[in-house]
Amino acid sequence: MTIRVGIIGCGSIANQRHAPEYANHPHVELAFVYDPNPERAARLAERFGGKVAKSWEEIVDHPHVDAISDCSTNEMHHIITTRALRAGKHVLCEKPIATTREGAKTIIDAAAASGKILMIDHNQRLVAAHEMARQMLQEGEIGKVLSFKTNFGHKGPEYWSVNATNSTWFFKKSRSALGVAGDLGIHKVDLLRFLLDEDIVEVSAYAGALDKKDEQGKPIEVFDNMVCILRTESGAIGTASFSWTYYGDEDNSTVLYGDKGMMKIFASPDADIEVVKTTGERKQSKVGAIQTNDNQTTSGVIDAFIQAIQQNSRPVITGEDGMRALEIIQAAVESAESGKSVSTLPGEG
Known part of the structure; x- marks a missing residue:
């Protein structure tokens, strides 16, 4: 089964870790990328594949996207990740899970209601x-x-x-x-x-x-x-x-x-x-x-996230782990x- 992924936010963490590790995964298709700076998104898509979306909403609402990496800036996590979970997407959210406990709880509640995988990128x-x-x-x-x-x-x-x-x-x-x-x-x-x-x-x-x-x-x-x-x-x-x-x-x-x-x-x-x-x-x-x-090396995060989706299993770093941190x-x-x-x-x- 191929898992179609979208990346929201095309900064350094997406370019150095998320995108290359998705591109190297045999069961992943990088379908869409988005960044508020369209040129930044285009550069990532040229290197690793995927179509440049016009908005992050286009990705989270797309019926053929299975999962997203939320690599947006900190204050956007509780908005984008929550919306994606409610839209039925699995989410790998960059740390911190949110900037407030209330935002983190909103995300965790959305994951529980949707039944989708929520993993937080505490890669250490x-x-x-x-x-x-x-x-x-x-x-x-x-x-x-x-x-x-x-x-x-x-x-x-x-x-x-x-x-x-x-x-x-x-x-x-x-x-x-x-x-x-x-x-x-x-x-x-x-x-x-x-x-x-x-x-x-x-x-x-x-x-x-x-x-x-x-x-x-x-x-x-x-x-x-x-x-x-x-x-x-x-x-x-x-x-x-x-x-x-x-x-x-x-x-x-x-x-x-x-x-x-x-x-x-x-x-x-x-x-x-x-x-x-x-x-x-x-x-x-x-x-x-x-x-x-x-010195960038493979983090193992993408492999763990995709495995959790494939096996419908508890991710190695949960939303609750993210909230406690x-x-x-x-x-x-x-x-x-x-x-x-x-x-x-x-x-x-």
């Missing part, structure tokens, strides 16, 4: 080293996890986004909403939930617009740096740092400290995963590089703005 769960690390943790490789630290930083979206200037939508509060926290941080809080197999229940954060300027030369409207202290439901505590001002190498590392040793993931130049036991024993694994802005990041932003520790659980403060 599908990185081979992260899948292996989770398995090792579940097998007790470093015992009970007591503490952790995770980082995700690069030199900023103006170097990565299709609009490679300081006018990028990532710097606009009305469109990005959550700044670096919604761009990079949301990946890492979702990854921690995945690795630890438990939730994050409290956060205390510091954040600021430390360096980035908009096209007018003024400080951007959203945070370009954030550092969080997180507490899990089991009581483990750790830090998470997100930055658009790591002007040297990109950092996408995670270190976990257990009562039987420690585990480094993408934190050692010699191994993708390194375990150091309390006995001094070291175990190193080479699994495969993580995707970076400068959003709730944690919203709590972090609230903490940074209020100067107080904030519960990540709805209705608690």
